[in-house]
Amino acid sequence: xxxxxxxxxxxxxxxxxxxxxxxxxxxxxxxxxxxxxxxxxxxxxxxxxxxxxxxxxxxxxxxxxxxxxxxxxxxxxxxxxxxxxxxxxxxxxxxxxxxxxxxxxxxxxxxxxxxxxxxxxxxxxxxxxxxxxxxxxxxxxxxxxxxxxxxxxxxxxxxxxxxxxxxxxxxxxxxxxxxxxxxxxxxxxxxxxxxxxxxxxxxxxxxxxxxxxxxxxxxxxxxxxxxxxxxxxxxxxxx
Amino acid sequence: xxxxxxxxxxxxxxxxxxxxxxxxxxxxxxxxxxxxxxxxxxxxxxxxxxxxxxxxxxxxxxxxxxxxxxxxxxxxxxxxxxxxxxxxxxxxxxxxxxxxxxxxxxxxxxxxxxxxxxxxxxxxxxxxxxxxxxxxxxxxxxxxxxxxxxxxxxxxxxxxxxxxxxxx
Ligand SMILES: Nc1ncnc2c1ncn2[C@@H]1O[C@H](COP(=O)(O)OP(=O)(O)O)[C@@H](O)[C@H]1O
Ligand SMILES: [Mg+2]
Numbered sequence: 302x303x304x305x306x307x308x309x310x311x312x313x314x315x316x317x318x319x320x321x322x323x324x325x326x327x328x329x330x331x332x333x334x335x336x337x338x339x340x341x342x343x344x345x346x347x348x349x350x351x352x353x354x355x356x357x358x359x360x361x362x363x364x365x366x367x368x369x370x371x372x373x374x375x376x377x378x379x380x381x382x383x384x385x386x387x388x389x390x391x392x393x394x395x396x397x398x399x400x401x402x403x404x405x406x407x408x409x410x411x412x413x414x415x416x417x418x419x420x421x422x423x424x425x426x427x428x429x430x431x432x433x434x435x436x437x438x439x440x441x442x443x444x445x446x447x448x449x450x451x452x453x454x455x456x457x458x459x460x461x462x463x464x465x466x467x468x469x470x471x472x473x474x475x476x477x478x479x480x481x482x483x484x485x486x487x488x489x490x491x492x493x494x495x496x497x498x499x500x501x502x503x504x505x506x507x508x509x510x511x512x513x514x515x516x517x518x519x520x521x522x523x524x525x526x527x528x529x530x531x532x533x534x535x536x537x538x539x540x
Numbered sequence: 541x542x543x544x545x546x547x548x549x550x551x552x553x554x555x556x557x558x559x560x561x562x563x564x565x566x567x568x569x570x571x572x573x574x575x576x577x578x579x580x581x582x583x584x585x586x587x588x589x590x591x592x593x594x595x596x597x598x599x600x601x602x603x604x605x606x607x608x609x610x611x612x613x614x615x616x617x618x619x620x621x622x623x624x625x626x627x628x629x630x631x632x633x634x635x636x637x638x639x640x641x642x643x644x645x646x647x648x649x650x651x652x653x654x655x656x657x658x659x660x661x662x663x664x665x666x667x668x669x670x671x672x673x674x675x676x677x678x679x680x681x682x683x684x685x686x687x688x689x690x691x692x693x694x695x696x697x698x699x700x701x702x703x704x705x706x707x708x
Contacts, residue, residue, distance in 0.1 A: 340700070503696065514656060514660070524658070
């Protein structure tokens with residue numbers, strides 16, 4: 302479970318102060334798939350960075366799986382991140398001259414060498430993202446959609462309990478985007494992975510169980526999908 | 541489009557007679573206008589029966605005046621605050637919002653907030669439906685749902701624009 306309380310973030314550059322997050326309260330249950338929408342500049346990426354321990358808040362608390370981020374040292378945060386968090390970015394952030402397998406394995410090198418078991422994990426992941434025969438290819442030879450699938454596999458290689466995705470389909474056309482979202486929501490269902498996905502695209506947000514609208518650094522509105530309502534919906538649509 | 545709530549909106553502002561109501565209602569409906577007078581009078585009769593409107597005397601040309609009651613005002617406000625689901629055949633959010641503007645509704649922001657939440661719910665339900673339909677291989681339904689999603693996206697952007705202009 303993720304608990305965010307009174308989260309504030311201010312960037313200070315010389316004389317200039319930008320107050321980006323202005324008191325965010327948020328609880329995300331284990332296995333929940335949450336989409337965060339909102340105008341650009343409203344602080345969505347900043348929120349993800351803080352949730353992933355890549356940056357620290359000016360004020361407020363983040364607790365993920367009973368770990369309180371604000372009392373951790375930088376080193377502890379790095380360890381925490383490797384253990385619990387997977388990141389997916391809009392621009393994939395792969396190492397272009399390495400192969401698909403090497404990219405996926407990258408987070409694993411950080412905490413030890415590759416074992417046989419870990420190699421198995423990589424092969425399985427490759428299969429599940431539909432890139433079984435691409436393991437030895439260099440990633441800069443792949444299409445955008447394929448690169449994003451590599452990035453998803455990389456984010457999942459440590460079996461993180463929390464997946465943070467920042468505009469994961471922002472660079473993809475609608476069909477590719479839909480495939481990627483299908484993949485993400487499948488991992489959410491099958492592995493009970495908690496997902497927080499930032500997107501400005503309603504087509505992407507629709508895959509979530511809950512949509513949060515961000516405005517000026519606070520949560521403006523939110524809505525959840527409920528199965529009972531969906532049944533009514535279906536009846537209405539089929540009528 | 542609801543003649544009932546259109547009339548309540550106009551009477552909320554001031555009492556009026558039937559013919560004036562017809563003209564103003566057409567203007568409220570904009571390009572979707574053109575209402576037959578019979579529709580106005582049967583609706584007024586029903587509103588009087590339900591005690592949302594009172595017949596309030598006549599003017600010097602012997603034309604009947606109509607006036608909204610407290611109950612009628614309440615009825616209108618409740619309707620204004622009901623978000624509109626995308627598949628609603630009887631309501632249209634743009635019309636509802638025009639009514640709220642016409643009476644200077646002080647809860648407009650709440651109305652917009654609830655509509656945003658409704659849009660997001662619709663988006664999630666439609667997307668779920670879409671993925672199920674895709675599994676069944678129904679291409680035309682799939683495309684129709686994408687059309688609805690595009691409309692919802694436009695609706696959400698429009699509400700953001702209203703909010704931005706309200707703020708500045
Ligand atoms: N490292 C930083 N230093 C200074 N300002 C920043 C930094 N990161 C983000 N910002 C500012 O914070 C605001 C919110 O940015 P961001 O979280 O990226 O918004 P969003 O993802 O919703 O578009 C922007 O005005 C941006 O310029
Ligand atoms: Mg961003």
